[in-house]
Amino acid sequence: MLPGALPAALHAELVAFRRDLHMHPELGNQEFRTTAAIKARLEKAGLTPRVLEGGTGLVCDIGDTGDRADGPILALRADIDALPIPDTKTDCAYRSTVPDRAHACGHDVHTTVVLGTALVLAGLHREGRLPRGVRMIFQPAEEVLPGGASDVIASGALDGVGRIIAVHCDPKVDAGRIGLRYGAITSACDRVEIALDGPGGHTARPHQTTDLVTAAARVALDVPALVRNRVDARSGLSVTWGRIESGHAPNVIPQHAELSGTVRCLDLDAWRIAPDVVHAAVDEIANMYRAKSEINYIRGVPPVVNDPVVAELLRDAMTARRGADSVEDTPQSLGGEDFSWYLEHVPGAMARLGVRRPGDRTVRDLHQGDFDADEHAITVGVEMFTAAALLHPDH
Known part of the structure; x- marks a missing residue:
């Protein structure tokens, strides 16, 4: 039997730690209190975490890493930031104490799981039972496009790393179980902002000017269809608008209109050409209506594509x-996750960590103000990660 089971006393401590994070959520690149709490607990365990240059997020090695490592090491990643939405839970002693801030995506659970894994592995290392070094990455700003992962990578956090693993809470999977998928498990997510301009005029004479509201409406309606039809339909490339704004008076054709939305894609190759496809579609419709267009295409994140070998490590x-029976298949999500940036450098995999109370069939989702987790998931995550560290091959 593998060592590294989570003691009951440590589980209780981790539950208290998670609830403290839940009560004090911090937005991306503002996670100073969270970083300090993680650092203090790691140092109490005799570890030497390194806070990242911006003052939020940290990296901590356990066992032999760097020049002392016997081959590439395994990295575990947690995201530590919260969302700018109110916590709407009632009758909950640990609901957020910060107005319009909530851990509604489970990052407090992710953080606690990786922290707990660090504490268990540190104990195994002291006993001489940790065969290979492991790196813990506590990443800031996952919810901020293009995500904090790029800064973490630039800091050298992947130096010497051969594989990387992570979990993400899933309120559709029971606590005690994980969802796993080989290949893409999330989608790409970018943002697009479009400005349309024209000379303006009177609504009685649209033929003498650029009918900008109609142009904006046609961009909103026709660009998604054009984009879909210019790539393989299996790629799932889609444009969805979240904001359209133009004009101030019913009898004045405006001079300016704005649209903004998201671009999502299931396929990595299609994501790489998505900016060109969107630009061409917008220009085509804008030119048809004699509107000048300016496009700000903001790269977000590529899909998380699970490496089959690393996904199998999580399954094992x-x-x-x-x-x-504790592992179930999970569908590809249309959500974005900046864990994907790590996979541009090293193979890795992400599992869906079940956080639904068994027997609860209420339909729940992430990014909702009433999000919560069955805290048994903390033990499940810690023990899976410790097992992965012990089973990780030395090549």
Whole structure:
């Protein structure tokens, strides 16, 4: 039987730690209190975490890493930031104390799981039972496009890393289980902002000017269809608008209009050409209506594409702890996740960590103000990660 089970006393401590984070959520690149709390607990365990240059987020090695490592090491990543939405839970002693801030995506759980794993592995290392070094990455600003992962990578956090793993809470999967998928498990997500301009005029004479509201409406309606038809339909490339704004008076054709929305894609190759496809579609419609267009295409994140070998490591780790039936297939999500940037450098995999209370069939989702997690998931995540660290090959 693998060592590294989570003691009951440590589980209780981790639950309290998670609830403290839940009560004090911090937005991306503002996670100073969160960083300090993680750092203090790691140092109490005799570890030497390194706070990242911006003052939020940290990296901590356990065991032999760097020049002392016997081959590439395994990295575990947690995101630590919260969302700018109110916590709407009632009758909850640990609901957010910060107005319009909430851990509604489970990052407090992710952080606690990786922290707990660090504490268990540190104990195994002291006992001489950790065969290879492991790196813990506590990443800031996952919710901020293009995500904080790029800064973490630039800091050298992947130096010497051969594989990287992570979890993401899933309120559609029961606590005690994980969802796993080989290949793409999330989608690409970019942002697009479009400005249309014309000379303006009287609504009685649209033929003498640029009918800018109609042009904006046609961009909103026709660009998504054009984009879909110019790539393989299986790529799932889509444009969805979240804002359209133009004009101030019913009898005045405006001089300026703005649209903004998101571009999502299931396929990595289609995501790479998406900016060119969107630019061409917008220009085509704008030119048809004699509107000048300016496009600000903001790269977000590519899909998280799970490496089959690393995904199998997670499956083996979960099976070793809770049996083969504790792993279920999970569909590809249309959400974006900046864990994908790490996978541009090293192979890795992300699992869906079940946080739904068994027997609860209420339909719940992430990014909702009433989000919460069955805290048994903390033990499940820690024990899966410790098993992965022990099973990780030395090549």
